[in-house]
Amino acid sequence: MNLWLVLAGALSLLAAALHVAIICKGPAWYRLFGAGERMATLAEQGKREPALITANIALVLLLWALYAFSGAGLLPPFPLLDWALAGITLIYLLRGVLPMLAAVFMPQLRTPFMWWSSLICTVYGLCHAVGLFILLVQSGLPRYD
Template sequence: MLLAGMASACAAVLHLGVIVGGPSWYRFFGAGERMAQMAEAGRAYPAVVTAGISALLMLWAGYALSGAGAIGPLPLLKPALCLITAVYLLRGLAVVPMAVASVPQPATPFWYWSSAICLAIGIAHLTGLIGAWSSL
């Protein structure tokens, strides 16, 4: 769980870095041309959405760290960790239909590497969750 928590925290910080890095970072990290153009135009939407994702990832990091015993117990720890694990695993596997059938859209390099990262974090969560289940 500790590794999973650190991975989520790193992802949260990286999302904040995208906000600071601006349009070129939105493009590089696969947020899409529309988000990059909105950032170039000075619109708040890209930063708000990215900050929201960062906050959610930091919350998930907190739950994983709580599951690892690194911080105190958080409310609804078991169900929250199950849900977080499921989201990471499902997001990690989301590229499979795109790769196989190109439906609803063909997979891009962003989808492949981001799915691999999410799958790895999901596996870390699942492994940690199984190992810590009885003590949660």
């Protein structure tokens, strides 16, 4: 069992559950977790867009958790497992690192939400990266001699 991918899957599952909780708790939680004033205001007005957007993010995070659990050996192998995990890893790492780099040149990006969400995504990405590396080593890295 690949414990790094178990951890990565658990983290993605936690993030998915948090997004569902935000939908349930409403505008105050949209603000608390940095979704932006526009999303919070739309939620206050009873618009469906914030819940739909947040639910779709939760579904993607759930799918990512299931892929990590598949890579960990807790579920049967999913289609394109290695490629999907590589893509998920890349997305988490880019989401984590790029805003921090952009904040160096764009001071308006330097918000508490940007810093902590970027740090969280970087940690998630690193867990996926280590787990994916272990998975690839165990399955035999491709050789290009």
